[in-house]
Ligand SMILES: *[C@@H]1O[C@H](CO)[C@@H](O)[C@H](O)[C@H]1NC(C)=O
Ligand SMILES: *[C@@H]1O[C@H](CO)[C@@H](O)[C@H](O)[C@H]1NC(C)=O
Ligand SMILES: *[C@@H]1O[C@H](CO)[C@@H](O)[C@H](O)[C@H]1NC(C)=O
């Protein structure tokens with residue numbers, strides 16, 4: 124045993140670089156191939172191929188005084204055929220060699236010692252490629268005098284039939300299964316353990332789950348997780364449908380085509396994006412934009428309109444058909460966007476532009492549309508529907524406090540369906556809509572559980588209304604609906620809290636006695652009988668409709684916790700005035716720049732000392748697999764346990780997007 128362990132150790136020669144500081148993601152050797160080993164493709168999916176040959180000057184991987192071998196080659200072969208030079212394989216001329224350097228820290232010790240490792244690089248990018256024939260391909264980069272980096276790629280089989288004409292892809296950002304359980308408890312009533320009504324999602328004929336980890340880290344962010352869902356390729360954190368190369372530049376990284384882009388290219392289909400976040404945020408951006416840095420908001424908005432432009436472009440994109448969300452700050456003229464009003468620009472491209480729910484509802488269904496309702500995120504469902512005084516804080520696109528004429532997710536989604544459906548019908552094509560319940564994640568980050576669960580219930584209500592509306596317009600039979608998350612947060616409910624008792628206790632230790640677990644958790648107090656009909660049937664219906672709590676501030680609330688948090692206090696009561704801000708910096712302590720308990724937040728609660736780094740002022744994403752609900756034609760493909768890229772492949776299968784030749788249909792604006 125000792126012998127074999129030694130042998131293994133010397134044979135495997137595990138990468139010496141640190142766990143948390145990667146030289147370059149998905150590049151364990153000094154040669155890098157993007158897309159990396161184990162990548163799957165849809166037949167005909169467009170992508171860029173990049174190789175890098177790296178030579179660290181010093182550190183544990185130092186090579187040849189930092190001089191990479193300039194005699195490197197890239198070969199590719201498919202289906203058991205001979206390996207041939209990549210340029211020849213793709214029928215291209217050999218791309219020019221790029222030469223540059225970068226530095227990185229090997230680990231935390233190197234960072235503390237300020238001892239970076241400089242790395243010299245030679246690289247090449249082959250752009251606008253497609254693999255048409257299903258099967259396995261071998262890619263071999265030879266470099267540094269006989270070293271090899273290999274990648275095995277698989278082009279997935281073509282679909283046998285086209286199952287769906289339209290797809291609506293709902294993303295509950297950050298929505299773990301535990302949040303659905305909690306939302307059901309708040310919005311629906313049980314009698315002796317039997318629910319009298321359920322979530323609409325509970326009726327989904329397709330149910331499964333998916334793994335959310337990224338290419339090079341087991342905890343993902345929303346950019347790379349949404350890229351996996353929409354392009355079938357896992358990325359590095361912050362990457363939007365582009366692998367993060369070692370240049371450190373936001374553009375020029377090797378890109379991959381999304382299913383939305385393929386649908387547009389192949390079928391001339393209609394594309395719509397709806398989100399409650401600022402619209403340049405990662406999930407909406409992952410529908411059709413490409414950058415390794417999700418914070419490039421101005422360029423993301425430009426890419427919605429014109430696609431990737433300049434040297435790295437593939438083919439004309441011609442703009443999304445509609446874009447509804449928040450984030451007016453990125454559309455107003457600013458120094459960062461060259462003083463351009465994107466509102467005027469989109470208008471000059473023929474989009475109708477609106478700023479309020481009233482204007483949204485008045486839109487002509489046969490014209491492309493841009494509607495931005497707020498600066499920053501759109502207001503939460505709880506603020507828009509229950510504690511409406513909080514809207515005094517919301518900012519209109521024009522910069523005034525008190526944005527009250529805002530739509531909810533349901534309003535935006537139904538209007539989007541009307542526009543996409545009308546336009547698709549006129550052009551004899553289908554539509555794809557991405558609708559994001561974005562604030563589940565934003566509110567979980569700030570530990571505002573009531574606001575987050577309000578967003579979950581709003582998503583459920585939106586799915587219910589969507590199914591009904593599709594039936595009314597005759598599209599139900601042709602529309603695949605997928606509802607999933609991009610990642611979870613470590614949230615769960617573990618009992619109830621007697622808020623009346625808790626607030627009268629004087630110490631943190633006695634406050635904790637207000638928590639009831641097991642048999643003392645009791646029943647949900649958020650649902651009280653509202654009405655007894657003449658038939659003696661009891662109904663549970665809040666002012667906001669069925670499926671929402673009748674009261675958000677019962678004496679006995681849910682006791683909940685997170686797996687990752689900054690210093691914070693919890694009193695388990697709804698925050699009526701505004702969303703929570705659990706931790707703030709203590710400006711007075713110059714020797715500690717980290718986060719402390721926010722003295723203004725949940726003052727009556729008891730303290731929980733953070734378990735995150737002191738520079739994290741919010742909760743973070745977690746590892747848990749997230750649920751997938753599906754309805755309509757092709758829903759059966761989404762059952763079982765999937766990996767995030769599988770969703771893109773299964774949507775491509777339902778829409779029959781895989782093609783064994785170069786297909787470009789004419790898109791009619
Ligand atoms: C370059 O490498 C190839 C093998 O990868 C080898 O056959 C060839 O001799 C090398 N050329 C030079 C100039 O070293
Ligand atoms: C990195 O490149 C810069 C400019 O291209 C050059 O001045 C510098 O010497 C290089 N660093 C190393 C370690 O080679
Ligand atoms: C590598 O060399 C650079 C430049 O000489 C130096 O600043 C750095 O500390 C060295 N890093 C390591 C890991 O030895």
Ligand SMILES: *[C@@H]1O[C@H](CO)[C@@H](O)[C@H](O)[C@H]1NC(C)=O
Nearest residue numbers: 219374375432433434435436
């Ligand atoms: C585009 O490529 C050309 C030719 O390689 C180069 O001269 C030019 O600087 C590039 N433009 C940008 C914006 O990178």
Ligand SMILES: *[C@@H]1O[C@H](CO)[C@@H](O)[C@H](O)[C@H]1NC(C)=O
Nearest residue numbers: 456457458459460461462463
């Ligand atoms: C934007 O306008 C301001 C004010 O007129 C000006 O100072 C600034 O240079 C402009 N920025 C750009 C990028 O044009």
Ligand SMILES: *[C@@H]1O[C@H](CO)[C@@H](O)[C@H](O)[C@H]1NC(C)=O
Nearest residue numbers: 401498499500565566569702
């Ligand atoms: C969106 O909401 C989150 C949570 O309140 C906040 O941290 C973030 O700054 C907001 N972003 C914008 C652009 O308003």
Ligand SMILES: *[C@@H]1O[C@H](CO)[C@@H](O)[C@H](O)[C@H]1NC(C)=O
Nearest residue numbers: 654655656657658659660661
């Ligand atoms: C409803 O309940 C009342 C009182 O128990 C009873 O008199 C009445 O017959 C019931 N009505 C129906 C429709 O069951």
Ligand SMILES: *[C@@H]1O[C@H](CO)[C@@H](O)[C@H](O)[C@H]1NC(C)=O
Nearest residue numbers: 709711712713714715716717
């Ligand atoms: C300031 O921060 C330091 C380091 O965390 C801590 O030791 C010290 O007690 C803090 N001082 C005050 C006044 O909070």
Ligand SMILES: *[C@@H]1O[C@H](CO)[C@@H](O)[C@H](O)[C@H]1NC(C)=O
Nearest residue numbers: 251252253437438785786787
């Ligand atoms: C596919 O066809 C389009 C339109 O003819 C062309 O612009 C594009 O370069 C082609 N792509 C490939 C990979 O051949």
Ligand SMILES: [Zn+2]
Nearest residue numbers: 296297345609
């Ligand atoms: Zn997310």
